Amino acid sequence: MAEKNNNALEKIVSLCKRRGFVFPSSEIYGGFAAVYDFGPYGVELENAVKREWWRNMVQLRENVVGLDSAIFMSPKIWEASGHVAGFSDPLIECRKCHARLRADHLLEDIDIAADEKMSEEKINTLLEENKDKIECSKCGAKDFTKAKKFNLLVKSNLGNFTQDWSKDPVYLRGETCQGIYVNYKNVLDSMRVQIPFGIAQIGKAFRNEITARQFIFRTREFEQMEMQYFTRPEKEMEEYEKLREYRWSFYKSLGIREENLRWHKHENLVFYAKEAYDIEYNFPFGWKELEGIHARGNYDLGQHSKYSGKDLSYVDPKTQEKYIPHIIESSVGVGRIVLMLLAEAYTEEEVGGETRTVLKFDKRLAPIKAAIFPLLRNKPELVKKAKEIYDVLKYKYMCEFDDNGNIGKRYRRQDEIGTPYCITVDFDSLEDGTVTVRDRDTMQQERIKIEKLEEYLTKNLNA
Numbered sequence: 001m002a003e004k005n006n007n008a009l010e011k012i013v014s015l016c017k018r019r020g021f022v023f024p025s026s027e028i029y030g031g032f033a034a035v036y037d038f039g040p041y042g043v044e045l046e047n048a049v050k051r052e053w054w055r056n057m058v059q060l061r062e063n064v065v066g067l068d069s070a071i072f073m074s075p076k077i078w079e080a081s082g083h084v085a086g087f088s089d090p091l092i093e094c095r096k097c098h099a100r101l102r103a104d105h106l107l108e109d110i111d112i113a114a115d116e117k118m119s120e121e122k123i124n125t126l127l128e129e130n131k132d133k134i135e136c137s138k139c140g141a142k143d144f145t146k147a148k149k150f151n152l153l154v155k156s157n158l159g160n161f162t163q164d165w166s167k168d169p170v171y172l173r174g175e176t177c178q179g180i181y182v183n184y185k186n187v188l189d190s191m192r193v194q195i196p197f198g199i200a201q202i203g204k205a206f207r208n209e210i211t212a213r214q215f216i217f218r219t220r221e222f223e224q225m226e227m228q229y230f231t232r233p234e235k236e237m238e239e240y241e242k243l244r245e246y247r248w249s250f251y252k253s254l255g256i257r258e259e260n261l262r263w264h265k266h267e268n269l270v271f272y273a274k275e276a277y278d279i280e281y282n283f284p285f286g287w288k289e290l291e292g293i294h295a296r297g298n299y300d301l302g303q304h305s306k307y308s309g310k311d312l313s314y315v316d317p318k319t320q321e322k323y324i325p326h327i328i329e330s331s332v333g334v335g336r337i338v339l340m341l342l343a344e345a346y347t348e349e350e351v352g353g354e355t356r357t358v359l360k361f362d363k364r365l366a367p368i369k370a371a372i373f374p375l376l377r378n379k380p381e382l383v384k385k386a387k388e389i390y391d392v393l394k395y396k397y398m399c400e401f402d403d404n405g406n407i408g409k410r411y412r413r414q415d416e417i418g419t420p421y422c423i424t425v426d427f428d429s430l431e432d433g434t435v436t437v438r439d440r441d442t443m444q445q446e447r448i449k450i451e452k453l454e455e456y457l458t459k460n461l462n463a
């Protein structure tokens with residue numbers, strides 16, 4: 001089974017490279033570990049994911065507003081948040097092959113509940129107790145150094161023009177939500193929001209991840225989509241349950257099969273947290289965290305009040321009651337959703353004795369919505385007509401014009417990138433003004449009037 005699943009991931013990785021979804025970073029220089037670049041179709045897919053998330057989180061919710069805070073922030077923020085002191089993973093090294101690994105992951109591999117929040121001492125005790133069972137995931141040896149906590153914040157020399165800039169580093173943000181917390185008062189003072197309300201943000205985050213495995217699942221540079229919702233203290237858990245339901249239904253609306261989703265409740269909570277759940281997805285390499293939904297109490301604004309000296313409490317406009325808002329959050333990586341969508345959509349089918357590879361994305365998410373072909377590339381009148389159609393439809397949808405190779409090859413290429421509709425102009429089109437529209441999933445073809453194409457796409461793409 002494991003072999004089969006690895007195979008599934010390999011197929012996705014290979015398709016992503018071959019068809020322009022995801023490229024390894026700096027490839028011509030031998031690569032750059034744990035960083036990936038999104039190619040022409042990858043960026044379309046990412047944009048579609050972000051668009052749907054923003055629509056669901058901001059556009060459809062009257063009390064949630066957006067934000068785009070900077071990547072660089074005052075280093076004090078990361079002290080207040082606890083990241084400088086405690087944002088770390090337990091690192092161990094294999095004495096044989098010198099691979100650096102996460103000790104909590106090695107324990108999880110032998111079904112021992114562990115996580116990065118455990119103390120160094122506790123992790124080392126568990127490692128010692130299970131030393132006969134724990135193997136290096138690279139070489140299989142059972143000889144490791146002791147686990148040591150390794151801080152994940154990425155440092156920069158921004159604004160520091162001395163030689164030794166390691167002393168007072170400015171960090172690249174390790175999560176986007178700190179930018180939300182420190183702008184909470186700006187939003188409150190400038191917008192007509194009252195508690196409860198939320199602030200949503202999409203942006204890059206950076207972590208010096210020890211192990212970067214599993215393709216775009218865990219990378220050192222990634223994009224987060226986070227929404228922080230500010231509530232009255234006694235409403236926190238009620239709002240939390242609503243947010244959990246809302247997030248689950250979001251994934252259902254993207255066409256994710258419910259049997260591939262499950263809840264994971266955190267057992268080891270950080271001291272301030274009320275409750276924490278992850279939504280896990282059944283990735284080709286097993287059940288893993290897709291998104292975190294956490295009830296965080298008033299820790300975040302409390303810390304920033306303390307460290308900044310600014311009062312971040314809220315005054316209820318009706319009752320004049322004063323309190324520090326409690327926060328519930330939803331936090332997910334764009335790359336993890338993209339990998340989930342690829343895994344969910346990847347299909348191989350037998351058609352006429354051949355294997356057809358199709359990405360059966362929800363049609364709203366497909367990178368290219370329609371491909372327009374002239375049946376033959378050496379017939380100028382067909383090329384001209386197909387270009388005319390492309391030039392109209394491109395204003396509404398991401399379309400592609402393709403006259404390369406035979407029509408079967410063109411269909412196969414579009415199937416592989418998940419294009420819902422292929423539109424072919426043939427000689428009849430010049431006579432009767434109709435074209436053939438082929439559906440990606442059913443492969444059924446129908447004749448549609450050229451002037452009805454836009455209406456047809458709008459109806460069927462659910463856009």
Ligand code: ATP
Nearest residue numbers: 209217218219222289290291292331332333335336
């Ligand atoms: P993990 O346990 O997988 O390291 P985490 O619990 O540290 O993740 P959070 O800090 O809660 O993750 O981050 C929220 C979300 O951001 C995660 O659910 C995930 O979708 C995304 N995310 C976190 N780290 C990475 C990463 N290195 N690469 C890609 N996405 C990430």
